[in-house]
Amino acid sequence: MKALAWVVAAVLLFIMAASVGMITVGTAAVVPAITEQVRLDPCSAIDPSSATAHLSTSPTTGFSLPKWGSPRHQSLHSAAQTIPATVKALYVAAANRYKIPWQLLAGIGMAETRHGRNNTTSSAGAQGLMQFMPGTFASYGVDGNGDGKKQIHNDADSIFSAAHYLVASGVKKGTSGVIKALWAYNRSISYRNDVLYYAWAYAGKGGVVVDAADPDECLPGDEDLPGLDAPLPGFDGVCKPSHSSAEHGLRRTAIRGLRCIHAAFPQIKSMGGRRSSSSSTCSYSDHCKGLAVDFMIPKWSTKAGNSFGWRVARWVQAHAKALKVKYIIWDVKKWNPAGGKGWRPYRHPYGNTNPTLAHRNHVHVSFNS
CATH class of the missing domain: 1.10.530.10 (Lysozyme)
Structure with a gap:
């Protein structure tokens, strides 16, 4: 001892x-x-x-x-x-x-x-x-x-x-x-x-x-991302009401954005709009301001679903100016007009621990007021 x-x-x-x-x-x-x-x-x-x-x-x-x-x-x-x-x-x-x-x-x-x-x-x-x-x-x-x-x-x-x-x-x-x-x-x-x-x-x-x-x-460069060659729907600026409850409480630009995106991609049946001001995410989320919409992607976990999500994201990106888009998040990537054409890696403040936080199951679009 x-x-x-x-x-x-x-x-x-x-x-x-x-x-x-x-x-x-x-x-x-x-x-x-x-x-x-x-x-x-x-x-x-x-x-x-x-x-x-x-x-x-x-x-x-x-x-x-x-x-x-x-x-x-x-x-x-x-x-x-x-x-x-x-x-x-x-x-x-x-x-x-x-x-x-x-x-x-x-x-x-x-x-x-x-x-x-x-x-x-x-x-x-x-x-x-x-x-x-x-x-x-x-x-x-x-x-x-x-x-x-x-x-x-x-x-x-x-x-x-x-x-x-x-x-x-x-x-x-x-x-x-x-x-x-x-x-x-x-x-x-x-x-x-x-x-x-x-x-x-x-x-x-x-x-x-x-x-x-x-x-x-984080540098621009998205040549390898899906959807570059996929055909995208047209956009004539006419966006009819979606009849979705997600429109309730949204600001004018977000309502128009929701309607236009839904009109281009009617396959999207579920959308999320304004959140309660008591939500724990309100310190950084545009949802609480009525300026963001989540477009839930059907069969997102499949290859076809992921490609469809990228078509949606690419379409929104292509018409960002007309729709007054602030930024887009999809498939652990983010794009905003100020950052050029490149998609950057995205990490949720609470970590990318599940498909929702990582934005693998929905395309998030934030709009300017």
Whole structure:
């Protein structure tokens, strides 16, 4: 037992000694207008020239974060990658709530799943963007997106739960607290050093942040998308009433848009219009303003259904000016007139966890007032 005690003491001493530097980083408050824009169009937060995701932030509370030590493993051969804009927004929001650096959460997200790019269940059973074991999530999981549920595979819940777990593990108790909290998260010295290395990189004071797939995917270029050669219905500007209850509560431009699209594609039998102002999505959804319509695609999960959805989306795109279209979302892609002809990757604020959130089963069209 004495030998074991000496080994434990040596490990603890090494952990404490590895804190060879300090960095002060700040939790940040996201400017509401920027957050709204990022929710509507994640790619708008990505600067293609630097291939780095940015949000407008301002420091509020200093936080001492120890510098990485040795050994490292993952970060030696895999540099920090750019963060998808919606994921970074969640890191910042969780950091604001729990008063910790968003860079620390980003370091964990990079080390665990590359910010959700490799979001599969681990061999040990860890799940979600921040890789929680189900038992740990049951004890420390929180509702990050305010939908009344705690879901291990929901990105918001995963990130907010990680922040909650770090605080519960003592991350705010100085340098030793950060080290102990990361040890609680994953009992590996190299893992802790990888996380800290990545955190310093995202703070702009460590290693480089390399380009990942996301920024390139946000550049125009949709030659491979379906529907380019499919014949589209004509448009004479005469749009008769649809007799759909979805017209109720819509603004004038949305009513006309609904009628015109339905007239061109009568195969669409189900549509969704205005939502109650009490909906949890009203902070960013045009549905609550009566300026958006969802066109449900028949047999959307089949190849034929997907192609039909693209015909609808292409038709709306072709007549966007006449219909006063603000933007279109379909099949995890988004298009808006200001962005040119290219379709960009789309990610729902609550994650693309089901066909509705990912817009695989309906074409969403928002209209200008």
